[in-house]
Structures are given as C-alpha cells and as structure tokens.
Amino acid sequence: MHRETLQRYMNYLLLLTKLKSEGRATVTSDELAVREGVTGSRVRQDLSALRILGKPRQGYRIADLEILISSMLDILSAKPVALVGIGNLGRALVLSDIWSHAGFDLVALFDNDPALIGTSVAGLPVRDAAIMERFIQEQGIESACLALPADKAQAVADRLVDAGVRALWNFALIDLDVPAGIIVENQRLEQGLMALSFRIAKRNQDIARGPQD
Amino acid sequence: MHRETLQRYMNYLLLLTKLKSEGRATVTSDELAVREGVTGSRVRQDLSALRILGKPRQGYRIADLEILISSMLDILSAKPVALVGIGNLGRALVLSDIWSHAGFDLVALFDNDPALIGTSVAGLPVRDAAIMERFIQEQGIESACLALPADKAQAVADRLVDAGVRALWNFALIDLDVPAGIIVENQRLEQGLMALSFRIAKRNQDIARGPQD
DNA sequence: TAGATTGTTAATCGATTAACAATC
DNA sequence: TAGATTGTTAATCGATTAACAATC
Numbered sequence: 001m002h003r004e005t006l007q008r009y010m011n012y013l014l015l016l017t018k019l020k021s022e023g024r025a026t027v028t029s030d031e032l033a034v035r036e037g038v039t040g041s042r043v044r045q046d047l048s049a050l051r052i053l054g055k056p057r058q059g060y061r062i063a064d065l066e067i068l069i070s071s072m073l074d075i076l077s078a079k080p081v082a083l084v085g086i087g088n089l090g091r092a093l094v095l096s097d098i099w100s101h102a103g104f105d106l107v108a109l110f111d112n113d114p115a116l117i118g119t120s121v122a123g124l125p126v127r128d129a130a131i132m133e134r135f136i137q138e139q140g141i142e143s144a145c146l147a148l149p150a151d152k153a154q155a156v157a158d159r160l161v162d163a164g165v166r167a168l169w170n171f172a173l174i175d176l177d178v179p180a181g182i183i184v185e186n187q188r189l190e191q192g193l194m195a196l197s198f199r200i201a202k203r204n205q206d207i208a209r210g211p212q213d
Numbered sequence: 214m215h216r217e218t219l220q221r222y223m224n225y226l227l228l229l230t231k232l233k234s235e236g237r238a239t240v241t242s243d244e245l246a247v248r249e250g251v252t253g254s255r256v257r258q259d260l261s262a263l264r265i266l267g268k269p270r271q272g273y274r275i276a277d278l279e280i281l282i283s284s285m286l287d288i289l290s291a292k293p294v295a296l297v298g299i300g301n302l303g304r305a306l307v308l309s310d311i312w313s314h315a316g317f318d319l320v321a322l323f324d325n326d327p328a329l330i331g332t333s334v335a336g337l338p339v340r341d342a343a344i345m346e347r348f349i350q351e352q353g354i355e356s357a358c359l360a361l362p363a364d365k366a367q368a369v370a371d372r373l374v375d376a377g378v379r380a381l382w383n384f385a386l387i388d389l390d391v392p393a394g395i396i397v398e399n400q401r402l403e404q405g406l407m408a409l410s411f412r413i414a415k416r417n418q419d420i421a422r423g424p425q426d
Numbered sequence: 427t428a429g430a431t432t433g434t435t436a437a438t439c440g441a442t443t444a445a446c447a448a449t450c
Numbered sequence: 451t452a453g454a455t456t457g458t459t460a461a462t463c464g465a466t467t468a469a470c471a472a473t474c
Binding site for chain 2: 072167187
C-alpha cells in the first residue's frame with residue numbers, strides 16, 4: 001500500500017472519532033472527501049477495498065468504519081514495545097497516550113544514565129540498558145522505540161535486533177542499517193520543520209508574484 | 214509540489230551530508246536513486262527541475278546540490294519562531310539542533326505554568342503566556358510551534374494567529390481551524406506509530422502466507 | 427578515442443477523477 | 451415514488467520509468 005493511501009485511512013479514522021463525538025452515526029463519502037481534499041470517488045474506492053459497504057442515501061456507518069480501519073492498521077492489538085532513551089523526548093512519549101491508540105503496550109524503559117536507572121516514569125521503572133538484551137529476549141518484545149541522539153542510535157539498534165526486535169520506531173536523524181526483514185519507521189521531526197520552511201517560502205513567493213484572478 | 218517529491222529532496226540532502234562527510238565531492242544520479250528506492254531517471258528529473266546541472270561521466274557536484282536544495286527549502290535563512298508549551302516535548306525540541314538546520318531561529322518560549330515562567334531552557338527564558346501576543350507582535354514573529362495537549366491547541370492557535378503568526382508547526386493531535394493563508398504543518402507522532410503497527414501486521418501476514426518463490 | 431553518465435523526450439504505470447446504473 | 455448516494459467501470463491525469471542522443 002502506498003504511503004499516501006495509508007495516511008488517508010489514518011485521517012479518516014481521526015475524522016470519524018470527531019464525528020462520533022458530535023453524535024453522528026453515519027457519514028457519506030463526500031463528507032470524508034472534502035475534509036481530505038480528495039473526491040468522494042476516491043473515498044468510496046478506499047472503503048470498497050476494505051470491503052466496507054455503505055447504503056445509498058445514508059452513507060457508511062461510522063462504527064463499522066472505525067472497526068474495519070482499526071483492524072486493518074492492527075491498532076486494536078497490544079504489541080509489547082520497549083523505549084530506549086529517557087531524555088525529554090523519551091519522557092514525553094512515555095507520558096503520552098499514543099501507545100494504546102496505535103496498537104502497542106509500552107512495557108519497558110531503558111537508559112544507561114545511572115541517575116535515571118531505578119527511577120520511574122508514568123509508573124514504569126527505568127531499567128539499566130546493560131540488561132536490555134536479556135530482558136527483551138525473556139519478554140519476547142519485538143518492537144522498540146529509539147529516542148536517542150543520532151550517534152548512539154545505530155549501536156543500540158544493532159543490540160536490539162540481536163536480541164530479537166524486528167520493528168523500530170526511530171527518532172534519531174540517521175539512516176539505520178538493519179538486516180532485511182527488520183522494519184524501521186523513521187520519525188523525522190527535522191523534516192516536518194523543513195517542510196514548513198518550504199511552504200512558507202513558497203507562499204511568500206506566490207504572494208510576491210501576486211494572486212492570479 | 215507533491216509531498217513525496219519534497220520528501221525526496223530532503224532525503225537527497227541527508228544523503229549528501231553523509232557522502233560529504235566521507236570525503237566525496239561528486240555523486241551520480243544512480244547513486245542517489247538506489248538509496249531512495251527510485252530510478253536514476255527520476256533523480257535526474259528532480260535535479261533538472263532545480264536547474265542543477267551535472268557532467269557526463271562525473272555526476273553532480275555535492276556542494277552545488279546542497280546549496281540549491283537548501284535554498285529551495287529556504288533553510289539557509291533564520292526565520293524567528295516561538296515555541297508554546299514547555300513540557301517534556303517542548304523541552305526536547307528546544308534542546309535539539311533542528312531549528313537552525315531547518316531555517317529557523319528559536320527566539321521565544323511561552324508557558325502558563327507559574328513554576329516554569331522565569332526559568333530558562335538552553336539559555337532562553339520561559340515567558341508568561343499572558344504576554345505572548347504583545348511579544349510576538351513587537352518582535353514580528355510569524356512562525357510558532359505548538360507543543361501542547363490537544364485540548365489547549367486551538368485556543369492558543371487562535372491567539373497566535375491574531376497576534377500575526379502565519380505558520381504553525383503543530384504537535385497536538387487535532388485538526389486546527391485557521392483562516393485561509395495560514396500554514397499548518399501537523400507533526401502527528403501517533404500516525405508514525407500507527408504506520409509501524411500496520412507495517413508489522415502486513416509483514417506478519419506476508420510471512421504467514423509464505424514467500425512466493 | 428571510448429564509454430559512462432547526463433538531460434530530455436516518449437512510454438508506461440498507477441492513482442485519482444468522472445460517470446452512471448443500481449438501490450435504499 | 452423520487453432522488454441522494456453507493457459501488458464500480460472507464461477516462462484522465464500525473465508521476466515514474468525507459469530510452470537514447472549528446473557530451474565530457
């Protein structure tokens with residue numbers, strides 16, 4: 001599946017949650033479409049691909065959509081995940097509620113700073129990175145989040161993969177080198193900010209050039 | 214420009230930095246292509262669109278590429294930006310070096326927690342959110358980053374836009390409602406994690422189905 | 427010179443839109 | 451019933467690849 005298509009499904013889910021909170025029970029393809037900047041036709045094809053059926057004159061049942069999109073994304077499960085690096089970013093992630101929303105269960109925190117080891121964040125103890133491999137093997141953890149500086153990320157990734165981790169959520173601005181079959185999802189904050197910079201520059205150019213009536 | 218194209222340019226830049234650190238002075242379109250999972254043809258078209266010229270048998274000069282891509286993204290400038298919300302995430306962002314790399318100069322921090330106001334992070338004072346509008350107007354700040362909970366983001370965005378901010382980098386999981394012409398770049402951490410969940414599910418299905426030889 | 431690589435045009439592919447009969 | 455909206459096929463559009471003459 002194309003990355004953009006995946007993004008669309010996630011946006012549908014976000015919109016559905018909002019609509020449900022407004023008391024709505026059904027939604028039409030055109031409604032979802034305008035919010036997404038796409039046509040109703042595209043939305044109907046997306047939903048059709050998931051074998052979601054709507055009814056003429058009524059649209060789609062929001063509850064059905066939520067369940068089917070959620071199960072496609074596999075976010076109804078609770079895959080155990082470990083987080084390495086309890087700096088400010090790591091701490092923010094631990095305290096957030098994204099894990100359960102995205103189908104994960106944050107079960108272990110690791111750091112190598114003696115001042116942090118033994119403390120706890122959101123009720124989870126910070127464990128010594130020295131025992132990371134053993135803990136991950138014993139618990140059968142297959143996913144991990146790297147909230148580390150770029151210069152430490154590769155070494156930690158290598159250790160995690162050796163211990164059995166098969167999917168990484170990487171915040172370090174570095175292209176991790178991993179064996180085939182290991183999934184790396186890069187969360188590049190820097191790129192989001194660069195994209196903003198580009199869009200500002202583009203808008204300013206458009207304004208300078210004058211609007212075309 | 215398509216989002217995916219923009220992403221490609223940013224990835225080229227990342228690769229160039231790495232190549233330069235390895236002492237390389239030139240790079241061919243095919244080299245950039247394989248790293249990006251695309252053909253040399255696409256890379257040559259991307260660079261051609263930026264009026265970057267290479268030389269047969271040698272490729273493109275890395276220094277040229279860096280300057281031209283950087284100036285297209287406008288990341289060589291230093292646009293003043295304010296950050297609102299000095300929680301763990303805000304703190305992580307302040308302490309990172311992404312701002313200057315992406316063409317911004319972080320000049321002001323705001324929060325409404327009395328315990329934080331007056332303290333400083335990375336040498337920058339945390340200011341009272343009550344004086345936010347005035348400060349932003351006086352300094353002519355046109356960009357801001359929202360590192361806030363979803364339930365506070367819309368109200369703060371409204372105040373910022375009223376004060377003259379025209380571009381927002383939003384970390385809250387909410388679709389901000391802003392006037393036409395105001396740019397919002399959403400940084401949805403939750404979506405990155407959901408994408409990982411989906412990719413894991415898909416890989417596991419593929420393995421279960423067996424590899425097609 | 428020979429040949430590796432560019433710059434660019436034409437061909438292909440896939441995603442999006444348009445269209446419309448089916449239907450609740 | 452009438453008509454709004456679906457589900458699906460065909461048409462369009464744009465991005466990517468292929469191809470190849472130009473050239474350093």
